[in-house]
Amino acid sequence: MTSYRDASGKRLSDYPRPSVAVDTAVLTAPVGGPLSVLQVRDAVDGDWRLPGTFVHQGERLADAVLRSLRDKAGVTGLAPRQLHVFDDPERDDRGWVLSVAHLDVVPAAALRTASGARIVPVTEASGMIHGHDDILGFAVAQLREDHRGAPDPHGLLPSPFTMSALRGLHEAVLGERLLPDSFRRAMVPMLTATGGRAAEGPGKPAALYRPAHRPAL
Numbered sequence: 001m002t003s004y005r006d007a008s009g010k011r012l013s014d015y016p017r018p019s020v021a022v023d024t025a026v027l028t029a030p031v032g033g034p035l036s037v038l039q040v041r042d043a044v045d046g047d048w049r050l051p052g053t054f055v056h057q058g059e060r061l062a063d064a065v066l067r068s069l070r071d072k073a074g075v076t077g078l079a080p081r082q083l084h085v086f087d088d089p090e091r092d093d094r095g096w097v098l099s100v101a102h103l104d105v106v107p108a109a110a111l112r113t114a115s116g117a118r119i120v121p122v123t124e125a126s127g128m129i130h131g132h133d134d135i136l137g138f139a140v141a142q143l144r145e146d147h148r149g150a151p152d153p154h155g156l157l158p159s160p161f162t163m164s165a166l167r168g169l170h171e172a173v174l175g176e177r178l179l180p181d182s183f184r185r186a187m188v189p190m191l192t193a194t195g196g197r198a199a200e201g202p203g204k205p206a207a208l209y210r211p212a213h214r215p216a217l
Contacts, residue, residue, distance in 0.1 A: 018089070018096040022064045023052030023132060024080050025101065025139035026073075027122070029156050029172045030108040031165070034121040035143075037136060039128075040072045041116045048118070048125075050132045051075075052099070065102050074114025080104040084138050091131040101135045105143060105154035147173045151187045151211050160194045160208035163187070 005011055026038035039048040053068035055061060061082070069075040080102035087098050111119065122140055126133055146153045147170050152161070157169055167183050192212045197205035 016096075018087075018098040020055045021052055021092075021097050021099045021130075022055060022061055022068060023050045023099050023101050023130075023135050024065055024069060024104065025050055025083070025136050026069070026075070026078065026080070026104050026106060026111070027139060027143055028106050028108045028111055028119065029169055030119075031157065032168060033108070033172065034123065035140070035172050035175070036108075036119045037122050037125050037139075038073060038075070038111070038113065039118055039120055039125060041118075043116075045129075047129060048120075049128045049130065050135060051117075052130075052132075061100055073117040075111065075117070077110075078104045078106065083135075083142065086131055086135060088131075091134070094130065097130070099131065099135065101138065103139045103142060105156065107156050107158075109158075144174055151190050151209075153211075160196060160210050162198055162206040162208060164206060166209070 003011055024038075027035065028038075029035050038051065040051045041048055051068045051072045053064055053072070055064045059067075062080075065080050066076075066078070069078060069080075081104070083101045083103040085098065085100050089096050091097070091099070108119070113119065122136065125136060128136070143154075151166055152169055157165060163184055164180075166187060167178055167180060170183070171178050190212050191209040194208045194210060196208040198208055199205045
């Protein structure tokens with residue numbers, strides 16, 4: 001078989017190639033807590049960063065993502081989706097590394113990690129090397145956009161939930177205070193009342209809701 005050559009007579013091996021990595025932002029929001037991210041401690045440098053790895057020869061991107069989460073964070077059972085390709089040749093100080101970033105959003109109660117991994121507020125996860133701050137920023141922006149248009153679109157809250165719990169989640173994700181009355185008016189058309197109630201302190205028990213449907217994300 002004749003090896004392929006392009007119009008200039010060059011083979012594929014004649015062109016320089018970047019290394020390809022996958023890096024994953026696993027985001028969560030503990031009930032009543034801040035928007036947080038999964039980090040792993042690098043075995044060589046000792047710094048905290050997003051779980052990631054270089055793609056091995058013959059390996060699919062999705063398999064590399066799951067391998068990095070399993071081997072570096074002890075996390076299994078996730079289904080991250082591709083988020084964005086970070087292709088600035090200067091983004092990584094190790095050399096020309098193209099990163100295919102992924103995102104998963106997981107309820108805190110379902111996220112179990114091994115030693116060498118931790119869950120930290122996104123506000124405390126800055127200063128990461130290899131361009132991971134940019135990846136995290138892009139992932140948080142996407143998550144916030146999802147929450148501006150739907151109630152708890154990723155199922156972070158145990159269901160059913162009260163309106164105040166839903167508002168607390170959206171405030172944690174958006175990083176801003178929300179007016180209770182305005183928030184309620186915006187959310188009620190997208191919720192189904194269960195007919196149940198939950199005590200949240202003194203006063204009348206609060207109504208319980210479920211999302212009427214979850215958008216395809």
